[in-house]
Amino acid sequence: MAGKQHDYLAALLSDDEEALSPSSAEPEVRAERTRGTTLLDRASALARVASGEVRQVTQLMLDPSRVRVWTGNARNYANLSEASCRELIDSIVAEGGQKVPAVVRRIEGDPQHDYEVIAGTRRHWSISWLRAHSYPDMQFVAQVAQLDDEAAFRLADLENRARLDVSDLERARNYAEALKAHYGNHLTRMAERLKLSKGWLSKMLKVAAIPDVVLAAFASLHDVQLKPAYALAQALDDKDHAVAIRKEAARLAREQTVRRAEARPALPSADVLKALLAAPTADASKSQPVTVVLQRTGRAVVTLRSSNRQGLTVRLHAGSGAQLDEVLNCVRNLLLQLDEEGQGLQP
Numbered sequence: 001m002a003g004k005q006h007d008y009l010a011a012l013l014s015d016d017e018e019a020l021s022p023s024s025a026e027p028e029v030r031a032e033r034t035r036g037t038t039l040l041d042r043a044s045a046l047a048r049v050a051s052g053e054v055r056q057v058t059q060l061m062l063d064p065s066r067v068r069v070w071t072g073n074a075r076n077y078a079n080l081s082e083a084s085c086r087e088l089i090d091s092i093v094a095e096g097g098q099k100v101p102a103v104v105r106r107i108e109g110d111p112q113h114d115y116e117v118i119a120g121t122r123r124h125w126s127i128s129w130l131r132a133h134s135y136p137d138m139q140f141v142a143q144v145a146q147l148d149d150e151a152a153f154r155l156a157d158l159e160n161r162a163r164l165d166v167s168d169l170e171r172a173r174n175y176a177e178a179l180k181a182h183y184g185n186h187l188t189r190m191a192e193r194l195k196l197s198k199g200w201l202s203k204m205l206k207v208a209a210i211p212d213v214v215l216a217a218f219a220s221l222h223d224v225q226l227k228p229a230y231a232l233a234q235a236l237d238d239k240d241h242a243v244a245i246r247k248e249a250a251r252l253a254r255e256q257t258v259r260r261a262e263a264r265p266a267l268p269s270a271d272v273l274k275a276l277l278a279a280p281t282a283d284a285s286k287s288q289p290v291t292v293v294l295q296r297t298g299r300a301v302v303t304l305r306s307s308n309r310q311g312l313t314v315r316l317h318a319g320s321g322a323q324l325d326e327v328l329n330c331v332r333n334l335l336l337q338l339d340e341e342g343q344g345l346q347p
Contacts, residue, residue, distance in 0.1 A: 058143060058144050059101050059141060059142065059143045060104075060141070060142055060143070060144060061139040061140070061141060062104075062114075062115065062139060062140045062141075062142055063139070063140070064124050064127045064128040064131065064140040065128070066112075066113055066114050066115070067104060067113060067114070067115045067116065067117055067124060067140060067142070068107075068110070068112075068113040068115075068116045068117070069116065069117045069121055069124060070105075070116045070117055070118055070152060070156070072149060072152060072153050072156065072174075072177075072178070072181070073117075073118070073119075073121055073156045073160070073174070074156065074157070074160050074166055074170045074171045074173075074174035075121045075122070075160060075163070075165075075166050075170065076170060077121055077125065080121070080122060080125045082129060084122075084165060085122055085125055085126045085129065088122055088123065088126045089126045089129065089130060092123075092126055092127070092130065092138070093130070093135070097138065097139065097141070098123055098126075098127060098138075098139070098140065098141040099141075100120075100123070100141075101120070101141045101142050101143045102117055102118075102119060102120020102123050102124060102140065102141070102142040102143075103117070103118045103119040103120060103142065103143055103145050103155060104116060104117050104118060104120075104142040104143070104144055104145070105118055105144065105145055105146065105147050105152065106144060115142065115144070117142070118145065118147060118152045118155055118156055119155055119156050119158075119159040120142065120159075122165075123140070123141075124140060127139070127140045128140075149181065149182060150182040150183075150193070153178050153181075153182055154193065154194060157171075157174075157194060160174075165222075167221050167222040167224065168204075168207065168224060168225050168226040168229065169207065169208070169210075169215070169221045169224045169229070170221065171204065172204040172205065172207040172208035172226070173208045175190075175201065175204050175205060175208065176205050176208035176209070178190070179205065187201060187202060187205070203226065203230050204226065206230060206233045206234070207224070207226060207229045207230055207233050209233060209236075210224075210229060210232060210233050210236065211236075211246075213246055213249060213250065213253075214232070214236070214245060214246060214249040214276070215249075216249060216250075216253040216256075217248070217249040217250075217252035217253050217256065217272050217275075217276060218256075218269055218272050219256055219266030219267065219269070219272075220266075223269035223272075224269070225269075228269075228270075228273050229273075231273075231277065232245075232273060232276055232277060235276075235277055235280070238280070240280070241279075241280035244279040244280045245276050245277075245279045245280065247279065248275055248276055248279035249276060249279075252267065252272055252275060252276070255267060290303065290304040290334065290337070290338075291303040291304075292330040292331075292333055292334050294320055294321065294322045294326060294330065296321075297320065297321040297322070299317070299319070299320040299321055299322075300317045300320060301316070301317055301320045301322045301326070301327055301330040302314055302315065302316055302317065302327070302330045302331050302334055303315045303317065304334060304338070307338065312335075312338070314331070314334070316331075
């Protein structure tokens with residue numbers, strides 16, 4: 001559409017009268033037709049430009065090394081690879097170049113770059129890759145737009161919504177940053193500007209708050225989908241539950257590391273999520289009363305009532321028939337057992 005507008009406007013403003021009439025018309029007819037309409041058409045075209053109905057769009061052929069990627073985009077440029085961009089790379093090669101222009105804006109004060117990409121990060125990466133792999137003359141095609149940061153964010157967000165390779169978590173964290181940077185932490189205003197449900201946006205922001213130590217349990221951030229991740233984010237609101245979830249996440253992260261080192265399949269995201277959500281219940285079961293019984297009498301000597309970060313609460317039973325040294329030995333055995341289970345007094 002931009003190209004058609006550009007060609008149409010160029011034709012209307014051209015000094016070449018042939019540009020204003022169908023090429024199939026006879027020269028005499030063309031001349032007669034254009035004689036009375038050229039000035040009117042030019043005036044009409046200028047009026048349409050002035051009103052904003054028609055805009056000339058400038059497309060540039062750029063060296064991608066002179067173009068940086070805007071940090072306000074949700075897509076993580078560092079995560080792009082030949083594999084993830086393979087289809088786009090093949091398409092660019094087959095078509096003899098990039099056909100769909102990216103959107104960039106001009107920048108100042110950066111001696112290494114002249115523009116930054118607002119929409120078209122994968123195209124920028126792919127062209128850069130091709131220039132380094134047998135296509136040194138490949139150019140990055142872009143159209144220049146004048147956008148402030150908030151408008152740039154909305155444009156990038158519209159493009160990313162249709163991209164499956166932008167994870168829910170990447171978008172969620174991008175929204176969290178934009179809420180502070182562009183909307184003064186006003187959720188309603190942001191939802192209105194992005195034409196999004198306020199409730200849905202609230203869930204995205206909730207997911208954005210899941211800490212990295214918990215996310216490390218997953219093999220990939222793309223495994224963190226909005227609906228199940230929201231349940232995890234809610235569970236983390238309980239401080240006691242959060243402790244158990246973090247502990248389980250650390251264990252799962254270690255297992256994922258071992259699996260990668262041994263070239264084994266990663267733990268499925270569904271299994272990871274299930275284990276994390278079950279962690280508070282499993283941890284609570286470890287804190288159930290544990291009783292040490294004196295063998296010679298069969299009576300309870302000491303019972304663990306609770307175990308948490310503040311310490312242990314135990315009950316010493318009267319009437320157990322235990323001597324002082326036997327009571328102390330039972331308490332010692334209890335503490336040793338708790339240490340083995342990770343619930344002892346050791347930090």
